[in-house]
Amino acid sequence: MTRWPEPALVSKLEDPSLNTVDMTVNIGPQHPATHGVFRMVLTIDGEMVVDCEPYIGYLHRGLEKLSENNDYRQAMGYWDRTDYLAGMACEAAYCYAVEKISGVTVPERAEYIRVIMAELSRINSHFMFLGAFGADVGSFGTSFVYAWRERERIYDFFEEVAGDRMFPTYIKIGGVAMDLPDNFESRVRWLLGSINQGLEDLDGLLTGNEIFVERCRDLAPMTAERAIALGITGPVLRATGIPWDIRKAEPYGVYDRLKFDIPVGRQGDIFDRFFVRLSEMYQSTRIIEQCLDQMPGGLVLNPDLPKTLRIDNAEAYFRYEGTKGEYGVYAMARGGNKPYRMKLRSPSFCNLSALREMVVGTYVADAIIILGSLDIVLGEVDK
Amino acid sequence: MTQEQTLPYPVGQQVPNASLGAMIQRLLPKVPVEIGETKTDLDVTVAPEHLFALVQGLRDAKDLKFDFLRNITGVDLVESMALKYAFYSFTHGHALQVTVPTEAGHPHVPSLVSLYPAADWHEREAHEMFGFVFDGHPNLKNLLLEEDLHIHPLLKAHPLQKADIKQGIEDSSAGFTF
Numbered sequence: 001m002t003r004w005p006e007p008a009l010v011s012k013l014e015d016p017s018l019n020t021v022d023m024t025v026n027i028g029p030q031h032p033a034t035h036g037v038f039r040m041v042l043t044i045d046g047e048m049v050v051d052c053e054p055y056i057g058y059l060h061r062g063l064e065k066l067s068e069n070n071d072y073r074q075a076m077g078y079w080d081r082t083d084y085l086a087g088m089a090c091e092a093a094y095c096y097a098v099e100k101i102s103g104v105t106v107p108e109r110a111e112y113i114r115v116i117m118a119e120l121s122r123i124n125s126h127f128m129f130l131g132a133f134g135a136d137v138g139s140f141g142t143s144f145v146y147a148w149r150e151r152e153r154i155y156d157f158f159e160e161v162a163g164d165r166m167f168p169t170y171i172k173i174g175g176v177a178m179d180l181p182d183n184f185e186s187r188v189r190w191l192l193g194s195i196n197q198g199l200e201d202l203d204g205l206l207t208g209n210e211i212f213v214e215r216c217r218d219l220a221p222m223t224a225e226r227a228i229a230l231g232i233t234g235p236v237l238r239a240t241g242i243p244w245d246i247r248k249a250e251p252y253g254v255y256d257r258l259k260f261d262i263p264v265g266r267q268g269d270i271f272d273r274f275f276v277r278l279s280e281m282y283q284s285t286r287i288i289e290q291c292l293d294q295m296p297g298g299l300v301l302n303p304d305l306p307k308t309l310r311i312d313n314a315e316a317y318f319r320y321e322g323t324k325g326e327y328g329v330y331a332m333a334r335g336g337n338k339p340y341r342m343k344l345r346s347p348s349f350c351n352l353s354a355l356r357e358m359v360v361g362t363y364v365a366d367a368i369i370i371l372g373s374l375d376i377v378l379g380e381v382d383k
Numbered sequence: 384m385t386q387e388q389t390l391p392y393p394v395g396q397q398v399p400n401a402s403l404g405a406m407i408q409r410l411l412p413k414v415p416v417e418i419g420e421t422k423t424d425l426d427v428t429v430a431p432e433h434l435f436a437l438v439q440g441l442r443d444a445k446d447l448k449f450d451f452l453r454n455i456t457g458v459d460l461v462e463s464m465a466l467k468y469a470f471y472s473f474t475h476g477h478a479l480q481v482t483v484p485t486e487a488g489h490p491h492v493p494s495l496v497s498l499y500p501a502a503d504w505h506e507r508e509a510h511e512m513f514g515f516v517f518d519g520h521p522n523l524k525n526l527l528l529e530e531d532l533h534i535h536p537l538l539k540a541h542p543l544q545k546a547d548i549k550q551g552i553e554d555s556s557a558g559f560t561f
Contacts (some may be wrong), residue, residue: 345453
């Protein structure tokens with residue numbers, strides 16, 4: 001039996017004395033593989049990526065400038081448009097930061113509601129990842145449709161609670177805007193059952209698929225030390241084997257009362273990143289179940305809030321475990337009803353800055369998967 | 384149910400802020416610093432010329448080991464400017480903020496890219512938004528704004544609307560119109 005390509009021909013192609021010419025390939029900003037308006041310029045030698053220059057900023061809306069020029073409560077509408085797959089979580093992070101500098105307290109029931117909403121957002125965002133990543137690797141629409149079924153149900157629940165699906169503006173400084181609907185407990189339990197079913201379907205479709213697993217395993221591995229040096233957080237860091245999660249390491253809200261595990265990977269490759277996210281979703285359903293059991297009654301919004309919130313000299317750096325990693329909000333007040341400075345340390349931005357190091361030395365087709373495995377949201381990268 | 388997961392790092396801050404500040408002054412005696420506190424972290428103020436020595440000490444001293452650069456924030460205080468660095472130690476669980484006060488304009492600050500590769504994009508962002516110049520940065524060009532746009536939108540003097548971006552901020556006569 002003859003083998004193709006013949007070994008003699010391959011060795012001739014790999015001859016280092018052969019002159020090859022580097023070629024520049026521009027991917028994006030309008031390209032489905034870049035998950036938004038992200039552009040990267042690849043320099044390739046044959047199929048091998050020699051250099052990669054990322055360009056961002058196509059979705060820059062001046063979030064920080066707008067926040068400085070708006071009332072503390074008005075700015076909320078800009079913050080849920082950062083990570084637009086998890087609007088509730090971004091609002092919560094912003095509110096926690098303002099509460100840190102103002103000293104406003106939050107009723108216990110509202111803390112539990114925030115946790116439920118943040119974990120549902122996390123599940124929602126990770127479903128988006130599973131669907132889109134499956135499509136990146138080559139399952140076309142199938143994984144997308146499975147993921148969309150559950151996302152629609154979560155969005156329907158958000159609509160029932162807040163009146164809006166993606167940008168709810170539901171979480172307020174000092175609590176949440178209104179109490180949950182009467183039937184919410186049975187509604188959420190039904191939703192959790194549905195999510196678990198969806199997860200099992202996707203698990204079978206992707207983790208049970210040998211082509212998918214072989215495509216992702218051992219691709220772009222990363223050590224924990226390097227990931228920390230590059231500022232990577234979230235599931236991509238946990239895939240390298242460090243169970244670091246701000247919900248455990250520096251707990252906020254009521255997370256110190258809830259029991260959950262932090263899934264970790266072994267070598268930080270693409271498959272580990274995928275599997276960490278999949279496992280995290282099961283943990284999120286666990287957290288929501290505990291919240292439903294523990295949730296007390298009472299008020300959902302601090303009744304002593306002033307009509308206009310004015311904050312004297314104060315600064316804080318609040319970190320929140322967003323769906324992509326450490327969602328940090330630096331807040332500085334110098335009197336008045338507007339923040340003096342608001343800065344978002346967005347996890348997608350920091351994870352994306354490590355892209356160049358990950359893709360150099362891989363193939364062009366791998367570069368697309370590596371970008372997909374970072375799970376960036378351009379609204380958050382570009383602010 | 385599974386048993387409780389054991390974590391390889393300390394949960395929450397182990398050392399109170401006051402003793403962490405004393406520890407920094409004891410371990411890095413050559414660097415003149417001022418110790419303060421924000422609502423969340425210990426705050427260490429240092430002049431730009433001592434920043435690199437301080438951060439190198441923070442990263443390498445065995446009892447400090449700040450191995451993670453979280454964030455760099457520029458702040459425009461109108462008469463002066465400041466940079467806020469947020470650090471975290473995976474080994475000890477401490478968190479720290481380093482404040483670097485600078486003069487207004489285009490102040491020169493040493494780049495931390497050689498110590499923390501994570502500083503790369505944060506410094507480029509502070510450069511384009513405020514005009515800080517990071518000495519030693521390998522690729523200090525615009526990141527979020529257009530490459531040939533030399534304005535600094537997050538300065539307080541930059542108007543929110545009606546900015547004449549072609550002429551740059553110096554020539555713009557429009558004030559705050561919000």
